[in-house]
Amino acid sequence: MAVQGKILFICDDKSYVIEIKEQLSRLGDYTLIAESTAQAGVISLEHHMCDLVIIRYAIPELDILAAISDLKKVDPDCVIIVLLEVEVEGQANQFAEIGVFETLGWPVKTDNLKFAVEKGVKLHALLAANRKIVLGLKENNKALEKQNTLLAKRIEDSTGNLSRLYEDLRSTYMRTIRVLAQAIEARDHYTHSHSETVARYAVAIANYLKLPAKDVEVIRQACELHDLGKIGIGDSILLKASALTPEEWEEIKKHPIIGAQILEPLTFLGGVVDLVRQHHEHYDGSGYPEGRKGEDILLGARIIHVADSYEAMRSARSYRKIPLMKEEAILEIKVNSGTQFDPKIVDAFLQVVDNL
Ligand SMILES: [Fe+2]
Numbered sequence: 271m272a273v274q275g276k277i278l279f280i281c282d283d284k285s286y287v288i289e290i291k292e293q294l295s296r297l298g299d300y301t302l303i304a305e306s307t308a309q310a311g312v313i314s315l316e317h318h319m320c321d322l323v324i325i326r327y328a329i330p331e332l333d334i335l336a337a338i339s340d341l342k343k344v345d346p347d348c349v350i351i352v353l354l355e356v357e358v359e360g361q362a363n364q365f366a367e368i369g370v371f372e373t374l375g376w377p378v379k380t381d382n383l384k385f386a387v388e389k390g391v392k393l394h395a396l397l398a399a400n401r402k403i404v405l406g407l408k409e410n411n412k413a414l415e416k417q418n419t420l421l422a423k424r425i426e427d428s429t430g431n432l433s434r435l436y437e438d439l440r441s442t443y444m445r446t447i448r449v450l451a452q453a454i455e456a457r458d459h460y461t462h463s464h465s466e467t468v469a470r471y472a473v474a475i476a477n478y479l480k481l482p483a484k485d486v487e488v489i490r491q492a493c494e495l496h497d498l499g500k501i502g503i504g505d506s507i508l509l510k511a512s513a514l515t516p517e518e519w520e521e522i523k524k525h526p527i528i529g530a531q532i533l534e535p536l537t538f539l540g541g542v543v544d545l546v547r548q549h550h551e552h553y554d555g556s557g558y559p560e561g562r563k564g565e566d567i568l569l570g571a572r573i574i575h576v577a578d579s580y581e582a583m584r585s586a587r588s589y590r591k592i593p594l595m596k597e598e599a600i601l602e603i604k605v606n607s608g609t610q611f612d613p614k615i616v617d618a619f620l621q622v623v624d625n626l
Pocket residue numbers: 496497525549550
């Protein structure tokens with residue numbers, strides 16, 4: 271297959287144009303477009319998009335640097351050959367530095383012209399193909415970036431929705447459990463609002479001890495749910511007006527464990543479950559269900575125990591119709607400091623009790 275190409279020849283001398291045209295016609299299927307000035311050449315390149323540009327360097331007033339720059343503006347891959355009247359040593363390198371592909375001396379030897387033109391046309395095709403690939407990659411990258419941004423936005427939205435969903439679910443659970451705890455209290459009209467009042471007392475003690483807000487919140491939630499396990503104890507025991515038998519007492523003592531077992535699957539409750547389990551432990555180890563002692567009982571559970579006991583003494587019960595007077599209840603707490611109750615918690619309680 272004959273070599274093909276469209277060549278722009280910028281040359282002000284017709285005899286040169288005739289000579290080059292004649293040589294090229296023997297070398298392959300080349301189309302030659304001739305222009306006599308650099309400006310006309312640049313306009314012509316815009317219309318014809320040639321594979322190669324040859325410039326005669328001897329054109330009077332020719333600014334070769336400006337011409338190369340203008341041609342490259344039209345076609346950044348433009349391959350340029352400069353035709354010299356006289357070849358001066360080292361000149362080829364100087365032209366290469368300003369972006370010229372090849373220099374040829376006049377008169378041009380056919381072999382030199384053949385080699386330079388074929389190489390130049392191939393180089394132009396390669397550069398153009400490369401530019402197309404780079405452009406394609408850039409476009410793809412842009413599209414990918416756009417998709418990434420969209421995806422990131424969707425993930426962000428979904429995460430936000432999930433968090434809201436989780437929060438909704440969590441508060442729905444909390445409300446359900448709270449209602450359940452209140453329903454259990456309602457079985458015995460004497461214990462109405464017991465958990466709510468215990469929560470108020472315990473929070474006051476915890477705040478006096480300057481506990482972190484999130485720990486105070488865990489204590490408050492544990493107070494609301496601390497007697498949830500009473501759901502498993504029959505009315506005959508729970509509402510009994512007379513003293514309980516030892517067997518009935520054993521039943522009552524199960525409520526912290528039953529409560530913890532009900533709440534355990536609700537992982538979002540975190541520390542609440544252990545506080546529910548430990549709220550009847552005594553500081554000296556005589557409490558239930560595990561007989562824990564001193565610091566082995568969670569601080570929150572020691573606080574709830576004081577608040578719970580004080581509230582129980584200050585309220586009427588099925589087995590004790592008249593509640594203890596405030597002074598009597600406080601005295602009872604003081605008397606049991608160091609045995610049933612943690613003395614540090616009792617001290618804090620005594621500081622806040624007047625404001626309860
Ligand atoms: Fe309890």
